[in-house]
Amino acid sequence: MEAKYVLAQLTESTPEPLSELSNDFGLYALWDHEGQIRYIGCTPKATEGFRTRITNKHVTGSEGRSHKFSQAYCCGRMWRYCRKLHPEIAGAHQSELDAKLAKKLRTIFIRTYCKATYVQVPNDPTSANYFESLTNLESEVQQLASPGMRAWEGIRFTSLEEPTALVDELLTKFPELKESTERQGLLYDRYVIAHA
DSSP: OOHHHHHHHHHHSOOEEGGGOOSOOEEEEEEOTTSOEEEEEEOOSTTOOHHIIIIIIIITSOTTSSOHHHHHTOSGGGOOOSSOOOTTSTTOOOOHHHHHHHHHHHHHHHHHHOEEEEEEOOOOTTOSOHHHHHHHHHHHHHHHSOGGGGTTOSSSOOOOOOOHHHHHHHHHHOGGGHHHHHHHHHHHHHHTGGGO
16 A cells, blocks of 8 residues: 555545544544644554554553653643652642543543544555554655644654633533642643743
8 A cells, every 4th residue: 555545545534533433453643623633653563453542542541652642632731740740849749639530631632622534454465564564654654744744753742732712611511520620730830831
């Protein structure tokens, strides 16, 4: 399968809600809440088709690793810090519950506002290593993609600014998350924004 064809399919197909992804294998593009492609990846192993790779890794995985949606939206009221906060920051205490609920809000946000496109790549019986060939094709497609479509490459790319209006909208539907996530937002402002 040619890289140009795959890129065209990823960019021209209608993005699908994350809940509707198949568990086939191939290449995919992650679309942000503004309807822009920010990352192109592949399903690198037999245990991770599109649904597993995207919804169980990129959406709910840990920030600071190669879990793209989770890292991109680790901001504002959806922010949590996985390690102990530096003691020199006055009042820098993150409760375990607040952090858990901030991540829950982030997961709901991503599943509500973000989408994906994908191209199934059939397993070629003549290929010695199907998943290695997918990784090679991923690299070829990424090289053809515009810089904006590669914004989330790498492990520690910069998170986005909080999409405030959309987060506000979600919190009207999930008011039980409001107090905890507001505290996380204040901590984010003190810990991240003040030291940016």
